[in-house]
Amino acid sequence: MSTILAAEPPELKKFNGLQKAAALLLVLGKEHGAPIWAQLSVEEVKELSSAMSQLGRLPASVVEHLLVQFTSEVSSMASLHGSYETTERLLAGIMPNDKVREIMEDIRGPSGRTMWDKLSNVSETVLAAYLKNEYPQTVAVILSKLKPDHAARVLAELPQDIGVDVITRMLRMETVQKEVIQEVEQTLKSEFMTNLSRAQRRDPHESMAEVFNAMDRSTEESMLTALDAKVPESAERIRALMFTFEDLMNLLPAAIATIVKNADKRQMALALKGAPEEMRGIFFASMTERAAKLMREDMAGMGPVRARDCEEAQSGLVRLAKTLADAGEIVLVDPKNDEAVII
Known part of the structure; x- marks a missing residue:
């Protein structure tokens, strides 16, 4: 039996979508509203909480209409279908448009205002793995829209025969019709970006x-x-x-030498004082004989030190190693894979 929905009370007409949602959750209360709150993000909770705190008095007619409307809409649904579009429509009813766009861009894939902005944020390895199965002409169109440095990295990842074919097509390419660009964008959006977003969680x-x-x-x-x-x-x-202090033992000698060069000598002496003899040897081997001798003397001169101080110094060396790796000065051996490296 369907629920008959009365005419919307005049007081409710001044409420926007966000305020209606806040009012409904206020009406549902702690017990019945808790499952809904649990599904919301922190930002959504803030938005709804802010709107709720400014509602003021809710007339009985408004409360009744909101509950009846909610019940009517849910009971009339034979089934529910979740998709990007239905999610976007739902969010549009409870929060500002700029927030909706921000959330949907995060859900759909890499950030960027246009498809080509988004594509520029995709790793060249991932993009090349996708493009090598596409028609060379399509690849040529896509690469022609990318920034030159990103296109160059993607080409370097493609098999050479495919890369040469694509370059040849790009050289002969004239102005690409708008309809072709739109079709390529739609393909990237529906086939590549959607799958990438799911895979990159x-x-x-x-x-x-x-x-x-x-x-x-x-x-x-x-x-x-x-x-x-x-x-x-x-x-x-x-x-x-x-990535731990012990993982530093896996670095190449050149990387150890760079860390030694950039490290605070007091911190390094403290870190090595609490390190196994094998690790000390690795660090000493990257120093000059005189520097190693001075470092040993500094360590001996410290006397007894707290284990916690040694551990903090070791953590400092790990942070330094990561900073140097981020700057591209060294590479770190990935502890997840003995043969892989991360920069």
Whole structure:
């Protein structure tokens, strides 16, 4: 039996979509509204909470209409279909358009105002893997729209025969019709960007490994031990993803030498004082004989030191290594793969 919806009360006409949503959640209260709140992002909660706090008094007629309208719309649905379009329409009813655009761009794929902006944020390796299965003429059109440096990196990743064919077509290419560009954009949007967005959802263990890397050693170990008791698989995964002081032993001699050159000498002496003899040897080997002799003397002159101070100094060297890697001065051996490197 369908619910008969009364005429909208005059008081409700001054409410926008966001205010209606806030009012409905206020009416539902803690018990019935909790499952809905749990599905919202932090930003959505802030938006709705702000609107709710400014609602003022809600007349009984407004409360009744909102509940009846909600019940009527839900009960009339034979089924629900979730898609980008239905999600966007739903969000448009409860928050400003600029917020909707921001959220939908994050959901759909790499950021950027246009398809070509988005494509410029895609790794050349990923893009080349997709393009090598496309028609060379389509690849030529796509690369002609990219920035030259990005197009060059993509070409370098393509098989040579495909790359030469694409370059030849780009040289002969005249003005591309607008309809062709639109068709290519639509293909990229529907086939590539959508799948890429799903594939690129980051493993939360990777983010958590970065958090653990920033902890001091005692906190890190106590937290991982606690995780071992509750979710051993996750604890093991986080450990595997972390880059630790011990991983510095896997670096090439040139990388160790760069770290030694840029490190604070007091910090390095403290870090090595608490390090195994094998690691000390690796660092000493990258110094001149005189510098190594002075470093040993500094370590001996420290006397007894707290283990925590050594661990903090070691964490400092790890942070320095990552900073140098981000600047492209060294490469770090990826602990997830003995043969891979990350820059």
